[in-house]
Amino acid sequence: MSMQNLDIRDFRRALSQFPTGVTVITTRDEQGEPVGVTASSFNSVSIDPPLILWSIDKGAHSLATFENTEFFAVNVLSRDQVETSNRFASRGEDKFKDVEYTQGVGDSPLLSDYSAQFECKTWAVYEGGDHLILVGEVIDYRYRDSNLPLVFTRGSYSVSSQHPSTVTYEKPDQSGAFISDYLLYMLRESYNRFSADLYPLLQAKGDVNPEEWRILAMVRDRGAITLEALAPIVMQPEVALLQTIDWMVDKGLVQLQDNTLALLPEGRRRADELLALAKQHEAQVLMGLSEEQSLQLKNGLKVIMASHA
Numbered sequence: 001m002s003m004q005n006l007d008i009r010d011f012r013r014a015l016s017q018f019p020t021g022v023t024v025i026t027t028r029d030e031q032g033e034p035v036g037v038t039a040s041s042f043n044s045v046s047i048d049p050p051l052i053l054w055s056i057d058k059g060a061h062s063l064a065t066f067e068n069t070e071f072f073a074v075n076v077l078s079r080d081q082v083e084t085s086n087r088f089a090s091r092g093e094d095k096f097k098d099v100e101y102t103q104g105v106g107d108s109p110l111l112s113d114y115s116a117q118f119e120c121k122t123w124a125v126y127e128g129g130d131h132l133i134l135v136g137e138v139i140d141y142r143y144r145d146s147n148l149p150l151v152f153t154r155g156s157y158s159v160s161s162q163h164p165s166t167v168t169y170e171k172p173d174q175s176g177a178f179i180s181d182y183l184l185y186m187l188r189e190s191y192n193r194f195s196a197d198l199y200p201l202l203q204a205k206g207d208v209n210p211e212e213w214r215i216l217a218m219v220r221d222r223g224a225i226t227l228e229a230l231a232p233i234v235m236q237p238e239v240a241l242l243q244t245i246d247w248m249v250d251k252g253l254v255q256l257q258d259n260t261l262a263l264l265p266e267g268r269r270r271a272d273e274l275l276a277l278a279k280q281h282e283a284q285v286l287m288g289l290s291e292e293q294s295l296q297l298k299n300g301l302k303v304i305m306a307s308h309a
Helices: 008-015 063-068 082-089 183-195 198-206 210-222 227-233 238-250 265-285 291-307
Strands: 023-028 034-039 043-046 051-057 071-076 101-103 109-111 116-128 131-143 150-153 156-159 254-257 260-263
Touching (some): 023 051, 023 063, 023 082, 034 082, 051 116, 071 109, 071 131, 109 116, 183 198, 183 265, 210 227, 210 238, 210 260, 227 238, 238 254
Antiparallel strands (some): 023 071, 043 051, 051 131, 071 116, 254 260
């Protein structure tokens, strides 16, 4: 492909295959007001001296503040901070309303909840095409091992977990009596072992990725739905959801009108076809159980989920 004829949307989709963490970068503006922006471009640069970097879009409202600030903080978000990520990714006027934070180096706001934090002094600012690259020297840092980090990949929020290939046991009792009979372990292992082949099947048969499949399924079940209502259900921020929907519009699956998404006939046909495939896959997973046992399993899980809603 000639990069002179680069398809911007396709290039973004390729980049989205690389999972990243999610951060909120914070500082103070010239008036001393707190400023924050969501960024997934955070990365380490050097251990000695301790340097990190992140980048900010040149179209960002807070560009001048971060370009000229002496200090900033990187708040690495935990898995329960999707709402925080969405809040600081928006263009709302008061992003810090009802957000708990303390003061760090240079009075940069430090979020009270985090997976890790890095308090930085600006080391350098570089041109980077349509972004500015900010390098920071880490002055102080902290982390919480108990907080699993929030992950962003393929336009959706996700969580990190141990790869199933690292916890494979040849015999059921090799993991020990407690672990092999522990609910959370069994749920995770069941998902890991049986989900790996489902999404490739949906891609091969229906030409949709997991994010598109979730949207199709939700709109099929709920009917026309606003983007504001759909975004938290499919775990996508609205900006990423719009990018996914653009692809689905190109495929003739959906239409977006007045910020409301609805299935087109081809989208409903594709959703019905893929739902049938998913049901066949489910039947294979449950083939060792009787119909009554399968029903009891599902009802029991519904009760558990409802109690932790």
